[in-house]
Amino acid sequence: MSRLTKRREPFRFMLWLGIGGSVLLFTVLLGIYIVRQTGPGWADVALPNVFILSTLVILLSSLTLHNATRAFQHEQFANYRINVATTLILGTLFILLQAWGWRQMVRAGVGLEGNPAGGFVYVLSGLHLLHILIGLIFLTIALVEALRRRAYVEAFVYSVNPPNQLKIKLLTLYWHFVDVLWIVLFVFLLFHHRVDWRLM
Numbered sequence: 001m002s003r004l005t006k007r008r009e010p011f012r013f014m015l016w017l018g019i020g021g022s023v024l025l026f027t028v029l030l031g032i033y034i035v036r037q038t039g040p041g042w043a044d045v046a047l048p049n050v051f052i053l054s055t056l057v058i059l060l061s062s063l064t065l066h067n068a069t070r071a072f073q074h075e076q077f078a079n080y081r082i083n084v085a086t087t088l089i090l091g092t093l094f095i096l097l098q099a100w101g102w103r104q105m106v107r108a109g110v111g112l113e114g115n116p117a118g119g120f121v122y123v124l125s126g127l128h129l130l131h132i133l134i135g136l137i138f139l140t141i142a143l144v145e146a147l148r149r150r151a152y153v154e155a156f157v158y159s160v161n162p163p164n165q166l167k168i169k170l171l172t173l174y175w176h177f178v179d180v181l182w183i184v185l186f187v188f189l190l191f192h193h194r195v196d197w198r199l200m
Contacts, residue, residue, distance in 0.1 A: 046110075077159070
């Protein structure tokens, strides 16, 4: 049986379809951005400096989720719970920092209307934030399930169940994707904008 015709795991396939759709959406938006910036009414806007901190936070969250996955595979369930909880906290902190960044932009007079450059920053970061929120929902579910199985035997039985193993793998894959997605977006925005260190 060839690789093209063999039966694939449906949830993994659906996740890859979703990732492909997101990549296509952001590729189109970045293409529109490049074309639009040569048009009338475009004026450079400064990126909020807190976006740099939020980028470090999302990178750290990928590391903690990677550690959680390794702990799950090695039956280190207390470590797994700690790392999932830490990832959830870091993901929430990322959202708060992004909101703070939007506040910096608003205080600097950058809104959704008027200058399209500012509108694109809001749209790109906002759509990415939606991806983060989806990830946080599944992280919360994973943490609740882990906390309900504090006893080693219950945690072990849960960990050797293939569907549960798949859930952790898919959650990790998705979270790493939204991490890489933000890095790409942030580098793109850095290339086209300056960071204003005076924004507070």
